[in-house]
Amino acid sequence: MTPVIAAAGVVKDFEQVRALDGLDLMVEPGEIFAVLGPNGAGKTTLLGILEGYLSRDDGAVEVLGVDPASAGSSWRQRIGIVLQETSLEPLLTVRESLELYAGYYRTPRPVDEVIEMVGLEDSAQVRAGRLSGGQQRRLDVGIAMVGNPDLLFLDEPTTGFDPSARRNAWEMIAGLRELGTTVLLTTHYMEEAATLADRVAIVVGGAVAAEGKPAALAEGLPTRIVFRVPDVVDPASIPIQSDFIVRDGILTVSIETTDPTTDLESLIAWARSNGHSLDGLEVKTPSLEDVYMELVG
Amino acid sequence: MTRSLALVAHEFRYCQKVFWRNPGSVFFTVLFPVVLLLIFATIFGNEPIDSLGGLTTERYYVPAIVTLAVISATFTSLGMNVTIAREAGLLKRGRGTPQPAWVFIAGRVGNSIVVSVIMVVVVTAIGAVLFGAPVPWSTLPLVAVTLVVGASAFSTLGLAVTALIPSREAAPAIVNLITLPLFFLSGVFIPENEIPEGVLSASSIFPVREFFQAFLASFDPAADGPGFPWLSLVAVAAWGLLGLLLAIRYFRWEPRR
Numbered sequence: 001m002t003p004v005i006a007a008a009g010v011v012k013d014f015e016q017v018r019a020l021d022g023l024d025l026m027v028e029p030g031e032i033f034a035v036l037g038p039n040g041a042g043k044t045t046l047l048g049i050l051e052g053y054l055s056r057d058d059g060a061v062e063v064l065g066v067d068p069a070s071a072g073s074s075w076r077q078r079i080g081i082v083l084q085e086t087s088l089e090p091l092l093t094v095r096e097s098l099e100l101y102a103g104y105y106r107t108p109r110p111v112d113e114v115i116e117m118v119g120l121e122d123s124a125q126v127r128a129g130r131l132s133g134g135q136q137r138r139l140d141v142g143i144a145m146v147g148n149p150d151l152l153f154l155d156e157p158t159t160g161f162d163p164s165a166r167r168n169a170w171e172m173i174a175g176l177r178e179l180g181t182t183v184l185l186t187t188h189y190m191e192e193a194a195t196l197a198d199r200v201a202i203v204v205g206g207a208v209a210a211e212g213k214p215a216a217l218a219e220g221l222p223t224r225i226v227f228r229v230p231d232v233v234d235p236a237s238i239p240i241q242s243d244f245i246v247r248d249g250i251l252t253v254s255i256e257t258t259d260p261t262t263d264l265e266s267l268i269a270w271a272r273s274n275g276h277s278l279d280g281l282e283v284k285t286p287s288l289e290d291v292y293m294e295l296v297g
Numbered sequence: 298m299t300r301s302l303a304l305v306a307h308e309f310r311y312c313q314k315v316f317w318r319n320p321g322s323v324f325f326t327v328l329f330p331v332v333l334l335l336i337f338a339t340i341f342g343n344e345p346i347d348s349l350g351g352l353t354t355e356r357y358y359v360p361a362i363v364t365l366a367v368i369s370a371t372f373t374s375l376g377m378n379v380t381i382a383r384e385a386g387l388l389k390r391g392r393g394t395p396q397p398a399w400v401f402i403a404g405r406v407g408n409s410i411v412v413s414v415i416m417v418v419v420v421t422a423i424g425a426v427l428f429g430a431p432v433p434w435s436t437l438p439l440v441a442v443t444l445v446v447g448a449s450a451f452s453t454l455g456l457a458v459t460a461l462i463p464s465r466e467a468a469p470a471i472v473n474l475i476t477l478p479l480f481f482l483s484g485v486f487i488p489e490n491e492i493p494e495g496v497l498s499a500s501s502i503f504p505v506r507e508f509f510q511a512f513l514a515s516f517d518p519a520a521d522g523p524g525f526p527w528l529s530l531v532a533v534a535a536w537g538l539l540g541l542l543l544a545i546r547y548f549r550w551e552p553r554r
Contacts, residue, residue: 051393053551073395081393085552087386091318092311103307104396147394 002065004029004151004182005050010059012045012206019045021206022059027199032173032183034197036190036288038296042206043186044084047155050184051081064151077105080144080181084155086136090129094120094139097128098146105147118142118172134165138172145176152176154185158192170195190289200288202295209295214288221286221294222256225263227278229253239270304396308404309411316408319378326374326412327419330366334358334420337486338428346490352517354488356431359424360512361485364447366416368476368505371409371448375455376462376472379405384465388550398550406452413448421516431517439515439525446530447508450537454504457540460547479505504536 005027012020020042027033037043048054049061052068052075061067066075089097095111102108115124118138123131128139137157144152157173158166166189173196176183187193193200194214201211210217231251235244240263242255257263260283271278316322341354349357382388391401417440424430433440458475462468480486482496483506489497500506507529514526 053389053393073397076393076395079393081390083386083390083393085386087390089311089315089382089385089387091315096311096314100307100311101394103304104394106395143390 001029003027003062004064005033005184006060006062007046007050008060010046010049010061011057012042012049012054013057014045019206020049020056020059023203023207025201025208027182027184029182030177030180031198032177032185032196034193034200035184035186035203036188036193036200036292037186037203038188041203043203044155045206046203047153047184047186051079051153052076077107077147078150080147080149080152082137082140082144082152082154082157084159086133086140088128088136088139088143091127093125093127094131094142095124097139098142101143102146107148108146109148111146114142114146117145117175119168132165134161134168137161137169141169141172145181149181151182151184154183156186156188158187158189166192190287190292194288202292204295210291217291218286218288221290222258223260223286224284225255225257225260225267225282226284227253227267227281229276229279233274233276237270237274239266301397301400304400305403305407308396308400309407312404312408313411316374316378316412322374322378326366326369327416330362330369330416330420331423333365333486334362334423335427337362341488343428344488346488348490349513349517353428355428356424356517357488357513359420359428359430360516361509362424363417363420363516364505364509364512365480365485366420367413367444367448368451368508370412370416371406371451372455372458373472373476374412375405375409375452376458377468379456380459380462380468381465383459383549384552386552389552392550402456406449406456409452409455410445410448413444417444433516436515440512443508443511443515443530446534446537447504447511450504450533450540451508453537453540453544455540456548457543460543460549463553476505479503482506483509485509501532504533507532507536 003026005025007023007025010020010023011018023042023046035043035046045054049056050063050068052071055069064075064078092100094115098111098114102111115121118141120135120138120142123135128136131139141154141157154173158169161169170192173183173185185196197214199212200214200217201208203209229251231246231249233251235251238253240255242253244254245252255263264283267278337358338355344354345351346354346357388401392398421432425432458472462471479500482492482500483503484492484497485505497506510526510529511533
């Protein structure tokens with residue numbers, strides 16, 4: 001299958017600052033692909049180049065088989081863009097906004113279908129300026145979907161949302177998978193990437209530092225075992241190399257291990273034979289956040 | 298061709314909706330000129346202006362306020378609303394769709410020209426009913442030519458001025474700072490017999506005075522001596538061309554953030 005996005009060695013300079021430094025990216029049809037990275041890592045610059053807003057200084061880029069730098073109106077028929085900042089006409093209703101943009105496309109998706117897709121059935125006659133922040137973002141996504149795009153760009157779709165609005169947005173975006181739309185989203189919420197994305201790229205300093213399935217990325221990182229014992233326990237008696245903090249008479253022990261089964265066994269044997277209980281015992285498998293902190297922190 | 302026209306008509310339809318729903322647009326572009334006409338005609342009364350062949354101030358204000366209304370509907374309205382749309386990210390978003398850039402502009406300029414036509418009709422009608430100002434039936438083609446040339450020219454200038462405006466907050470200040478002094482100096486607010494000759498001729502450098510001269514002559518052929526001031530209209534058109542070139546060169550689609 002030809003990739004939907006193929007970028008190789010992309011370089012972009014803003015005056016003296018190098019925003020992208022030889023970035024490579026490959027996105028396959030139908031996947032939800034998340035680009036993670038700290039502020040200033042180059043996520044939005046990358047999107048700008050892929051969307052055709054920005055020129056690049058070096059490298060090769062193909063989006064839907066076309067170089068975005070010279071792509072025309074027929075290419076734009078096939079993409080949908082949600083910018084980082086919500087951009088709506090406040091005086092048009094939800095329905096009118098969608099009808100306005102639907103008129104730009106040769107084969108738009110029916111407006112009613114889009115309203116249902118983004119869950120704004122009850123607000124169809126409400127002006128965009130009177131919607132809540134979460135609803136406005138949904139309309140933003142609806143406008144990007146009204147042209148029936150093959151590829152959708154979402155730049156930080158849920159930044160500033162409360163947790164329940166974020167969950168709703170995730171459901172909506174996950175729903176796009178069923179339509180076969182390829183989605184490229186940027187985010188700095190690990191949970192968002194882990195929940196939604198088939199694959200993730202972590203961008204640091206203008207290049208991809210790690211890439212893969214969210215679960216696979218964390219493979220190879222140590223598991224963490226945490227528990228508490230009273231501070232009368234001698235830390236040196238713990239049979240495994242560990243870090244500890246003493247506070248309010250309690251010793252919190254933290255162990256990084258690549259073999260949690262064996263280490264847990266010896267810890268439990270140690271606790272049993274010394275009469276300790278391992279309060280608040282937690283075994284944390286490595287997460288995307290650990291990978292991220294490893295690369296960024 | 299048909300497809301292009303349909304796209305422009307589509308864009309225009311939504312520009313109209315947005316325009317009439319915006320209380321600021323409706324007040325400053327539609328109501329304000331009418332209020333000014335009533336105030337000025339009342340304050341300055343029914344005095345004949347000798348230098349204009351005895352034209353009364355009440356009648357003088359009809360083409361004056363028509364000039365103001367057309368400039369408000371084009372230069373002021375586009376300068377503010379296009380800046381606001383740009384800063385809201387709407388222009389950038391539009392550039393990411395298959396809609397050709399010129400269609401966005403055409404829809405907005407079309408909206409301004411249609412509002413201009415409405416305002417010319419409204420102001421002329423009020424002038425006729427309240428002040429007995431003659432409706433310029435016999436010179437209608439000259440009124441129409443002046444309107445089309447002026448509305449187009451002040452539209453391109455309005456698009457060009459957006460490049461000067463850094464933020465939506467700065468838009469009203471910058472646009473009014475340009476137009477208000479010119480309205481005073483060009484005889485739109487104050488009858489021109491009250492304005493020193495030197496000021497009037499200096500203000501002729503700018504298009505507001507020339508545009509007003511063309512409207513004055515087309516509304517009251519006797520007022521400005523024989524013949525229509527075609528040179529004034531040429532000057533307005535030249536300003537329009539300058540606006541077009543500046544807009545092509547400096548117009549920005551992306552918000553400054």
